Amino acid sequence: MPASSTIDSLATAPSIDIDPFSTEFLDNPYPSYALLREAGPVVWIPKYGIFATARHEQVHEVLSDHVNYISSAGVGLANFNMETPFRPKSLILEADPPDHTRARTILARILSPKTVMHVRESFAKEADDLLERLAHAAARGEVIDGIKQLAEVYPLKVFPDAVGLETEGRENLLLYGDMIFNAFGPRNELLAKAAEKVQPVTSWIMAHCQRSMLRPGGFGDQIYQAADAGEISQEEAPMLVRSFLSAGVDTTVNGLGNALLCLSQNPQSYAQLHQDPTLARAAFEESLRLESAVQTFFRTTEKSVELAGVTIPKNNKVLAFLGAANRDERQWPEPERFNINRRATGHMAFGTGIHGCVGQVIARLEGELILSGIARRFKRIEIANPPSRRLNNTLRALASLPLRLTAA
Numbered sequence: 001m002p003a004s005s006t007i008d009s010l011a012t013a014p015s016i017d018i019d020p021f022s023t024e025f026l027d028n029p030y031p032s033y034a035l036l037r038e039a040g041p042v043v044w045i046p047k048y049g050i051f052a053t054a055r056h057e058q059v060h061e062v063l064s065d066h067v068n069y070i071s072s073a074g075v076g077l078a079n080f081n082m083e084t085p086f087r088p089k090s091l092i093l094e095a096d097p098p099d100h101t102r103a104r105t106i107l108a109r110i111l112s113p114k115t116v117m118h119v120r121e122s123f124a125k126e127a128d129d130l131l132e133r134l135a136h137a138a139a140r141g142e143v144i145d146g147i148k149q150l151a152e153v154y155p156l157k158v159f160p161d162a163v164g165l166e167t168e169g170r171e172n173l174l175l176y177g178d179m180i181f182n183a184f185g186p187r188n189e190l191l192a193k194a195a196e197k198v199q200p201v202t203s204w205i206m207a208h209c210q211r212s213m214l215r216p217g218g219f220g221d222q223i224y225q226a227a228d229a230g231e232i233s234q235e236e237a238p239m240l241v242r243s244f245l246s247a248g249v250d251t252t253v254n255g256l257g258n259a260l261l262c263l264s265q266n267p268q269s270y271a272q273l274h275q276d277p278t279l280a281r282a283a284f285e286e287s288l289r290l291e292s293a294v295q296t297f298f299r300t301t302e303k304s305v306e307l308a309g310v311t312i313p314k315n316n317k318v319l320a321f322l323g324a325a326n327r328d329e330r331q332w333p334e335p336e337r338f339n340i341n342r343r344a345t346g347h348m349a350f351g352t353g354i355h356g357c358v359g360q361v362i363a364r365l366e367g368e369l370i371l372s373g374i375a376r377r378f379k380r381i382e383i384a385n386p387p388s389r390r391l392n393n394t395l396r397a398l399a400s401l402p403l404r405l406t407a408a
């Protein structure tokens with residue numbers, strides 16, 4: 001065998017001249033996703049000097065391999081081996097085993113299926129109360145903003161209630177979410193805009209991570225109980241509460257908002273859901289696939305690794321396009337079609353592997369309760385005026401979604 005054969009068998013990643021954090025890209029990323037998937041299993045994006053993958057198989061491979069693709073150097077564009085993180089690192093998101101494992105074990109216990117059993121009744125009552133109020137407004141002929149009056153309201157009520165936060169000042173959670181999800185991208189206009197108000201927002205968040213601010217028995221206090229038991233230190237406890245406050249609101253707000261968009265754009269699917277509200281979980285899952293709230297995460301190579309025949313050198317950033325993997329025609333038949341009858345599980349909207357969303361049972365609970373509640377109450381859900389987007393470096397987000405809701 002000639003000495004060059006190993007080299008010959010290795011592909012080079014095609015270089016794609018694209019900015020995945022530009023206004024044009026973020027406004028409608030899907031044509032660019034198709035281009036990225038077509039270009040190859042792994043691409044090189046010169047604008048940022050990063051490797052990227054938009055295909056399901058490789059996104060799955062990267063996220064499943066936490067040994068070669070680490071998180072402790074950050075899961076955004078910034079490489080923490082080269083630059084200081086903009087905030088102290090998350091103990092779970094921006095960590096590798098064994099540190100990650102300690103944090104993960106605690107959060108997984110707090111956010112377990114058993115917990116869902118306990119909170120289900122109160123989450124269901126809040127969904128019912130909110131939808132009841134919106135039904136009254138709709139009956140008076142009002143147009144309902146599916147984002148401002150529903151998708152933002154519900155998670156901002158039930159999740160902080162469960163964490164044990166006071167009511168006052170909760171709007172800070174949305175501002176903080178917008179900021180940190182922008183901060184996973186480059187230092188562009190979007191981040192600058194979100195970071196303008198960062199100081200008071202961060203102060204509010206950190207103050208509310210203190211035990212004295214958290215209702216005894218809530219998710220937040222349960223982290224302090226784990227510290228009492230010696231599983232983590234007392235100094236680590238507020239940092240883990242910060243993870244709840246970072247990842248628990250803006251994600252579900254946009255998961256719900258995007259689901260409302262999918263249903264209002266697909267009247268036949270909505271008619272089917274209205275007929276059979278037990279399809280709510282399937283409908284939520286399919287909207288997560290088609291319009292993933294979290295579109296991207298990065299990893300960093302721990303050593304030189306081979307991905308689909310491409311050698312990625314050590315300490316390189318790899319961008320995983322979750323939202324593109326979820327529309328990969330190699331994985332899904334008719335990937336661009338919203339179809340609540342398909343098996344959408346296996347999508348990458350919650351990631352996968354050891355960093356797969358630890359709160360996904362809560363997210364799914366919120367999705368199920370809101371979608372089934374809407375399905376039972378309304379015969380039709382229609383777009384009354386064009387929706388507007390809230391562009392974010394990581395999140396697929398709407399600013400407004402004017403809806404006409406017709407009572408059943």
Ligand code: OVV
Pocket residue numbers: 090091092093094180242243244246247
């Ligand atoms: C999944 C996620 C998103 C944002 C922040 C965090 C986690 C965190 O742990 O702070």
